Amino acid sequence: MDNAKQPALLLVYGEGGHAEEMRRLLAAISDSLVSRLALVAITEAGAKSIDPRVIRYNVKEVRDKQSGIKVVGLLNSLMSLLRQVVRVFSTNDVRYVLTTGPGLAIPVSLFARFRGVQVLHVETCCRFYSKSLTGKFMELLASEFWVQNKELLDLYPKAKYCGRL
Amino acid sequence: MKKVLVTVGTTPFNSLFQALEDCDIPEDLEVECQIASGSYIPKKFKHFRFADDFEQQLMSADAVISHAGAGTVFKLLELAKPAIVVANLERKDNHQIELARYVSEHGLALGVMQLDELQSSLNRLKSFKPSTYQKSSFFLTEQLNQKIFKACFPESE
Numbered sequence: 001m002d003n004a005k006q007p008a009l010l011l012v013y014g015e016g017g018h019a020e021e022m023r024r025l026l027a028a029i030s031d032s033l034v035s036r037l038a039l040v041a042i043t044e045a046g047a048k049s050i051d052p053r054v055i056r057y058n059v060k061e062v063r064d065k066q067s068g069i070k071v072v073g074l075l076n077s078l079m080s081l082l083r084q085v086v087r088v089f090s091t092n093d094v095r096y097v098l099t100t101g102p103g104l105a106i107p108v109s110l111f112a113r114f115r116g117v118q119v120l121h122v123e124t125c126c127r128f129y130s131k132s133l134t135g136k137f138m139e140l141l142a143s144e145f146w147v148q149n150k151e152l153l154d155l156y157p158k159a160k161y162c163g164r165l
Numbered sequence: 166m167k168k169v170l171v172t173v174g175t176t177p178f179n180s181l182f183q184a185l186e187d188c189d190i191p192e193d194l195e196v197e198c199q200i201a202s203g204s205y206i207p208k209k210f211k212h213f214r215f216a217d218d219f220e221q222q223l224m225s226a227d228a229v230i231s232h233a234g235a236g237t238v239f240k241l242l243e244l245a246k247p248a249i250v251v252a253n254l255e256r257k258d259n260h261q262i263e264l265a266r267y268v269s270e271h272g273l274a275l276g277v278m279q280l281d282e283l284q285s286s287l288n289r290l291k292s293f294k295p296s297t298y299q300k301s302s303f304f305l306t307e308q309l310n311q312k313i314f315k316a317c318f319p320e321s322e
Contacts, residue, residue: 007317007318009313009317016175016236017234017235017236020236024303025303025309028303028306028309028310029309029310029313030310033310033313033314036317036318037313037317095316095317096312096313096316096317098313117316118312118316120309120312124235124260125235125239126235126260126261126263126264127260127263128263128264128266128267129263129266129267130260130263132260144312146305148303149267151267160305162303162304162305163301163302163303163304163305164239164300164301164302164303165303
C-alpha cells in the first residue's frame with residue numbers, strides 16, 4: 001500500500017468507549033470501500049486496536065479521567081498531538097476524517113478543516129442531557145455532527161440522529 | 166442464593182465498595198466484586214480485579230450492580246438483567262450521572278446518582294423487573310459510505 005497516493009481515511013478516537021464506538025463505525029463502512037482506502041488513526045496510546053488494517057499514530061491522553069486536566073501535561077499532550085497531526089497529513093493523502101472523541105478530536109478537526117478536509121463527528125452514547133466539552137467544539141467544527149441519543153437533538157439543533165453504534 | 170455481581174469496568178471505584186459494605190445486604194444475596202485496579206479491598210465479599218470470562222460472569226449473575234459505564238450498562242440492558250447502575254463520581258468527568266439517570270427514568274435499571282441511594286436500591290433489587298430495552302441501532306450506514314466515497318473519490322462523480 002502506498003499511503004502517499006492512496007486516499008486516506010483518518011480516524012480520531014480516544015481510549016475505552018471512544019475506541020469501541022470507532023470500531024463499530026468502521027465496521028459500518030463497506031469492505032469494498034475500505035479496501036480502496038488507507039486507514040490511518042490518531043489515537044490515545046492506551047486505546048485498544050480496532051482493526052489490524054489501521055496505521056496508528058499514538059498521542060498522550062489529554063485529560064486523565066482520575067486527575068483531570070493539568071496545564072503542563074495538557075501542553076505536552078497538545079505538542080505531541082500537533083506533531084502527529086502534521087506527520088499524518090504530510091505522509092498521507094487524508095480526504096475525510098471520522099471522530100468519536102474525546103478532546104483530541106478538536107485540534108485534529110481544526111487542522112483538517114483548515115486544510116479543506118471534511119470531518120464527521122459522532123457524539124458519545126453516554127450523553128443524554130448535557131453537551132460534552134468535545135461536543136461543544138465539534139458542533140462548530142465538524143462538517144457533520146451525529147448523535148446517538150435522540151435527547152441530544154434538543155441541545156444540538158443541527159445534529160443528525162444516527163442510532164446507537 | 167441469588168448471585169449479585171458488582172462490576173466497575175476498568176476504572177477504580179473504591180467508594181462503591183466501601184458504601185456496599187456499609188449496607189444491609191439481604192441474606193439470600195451472594196455478592197462478588199470486580200474491583201479493577203482499585204485500592205480498597207472489600208472485607209465482606211469475594212472479589213477479583215479482572216476476569217477473562219467477564220461476559221460469562223455477567224450472564225450467570227442473577228443481578229448486577231454496575232458502574233454507569235456505557236459498555237457494561239448497554240450490555241446489561243440487552244441481557245435484560247436486573248441491575249443497579251451507579252454513577253462513578255470519583256472520575257473527573259461526571260457524565261456517568263447521565264446514563265444512571267437515563268436508565269432510571271426509563272425503568273431500565275435502578276439508577277444511583279449518589280451513594281447514599283444505594284441501600285434503597287438494594288432493597289428494591291429483588292422485586293425489580295426491568296422494562297424492555299429497545300435498541301435503536303445505527304442506521305446511517307448508507308450516508309456514511311456515500312460521504313466517505315464522495316470525499317475520497319470526487320473524480321468518480
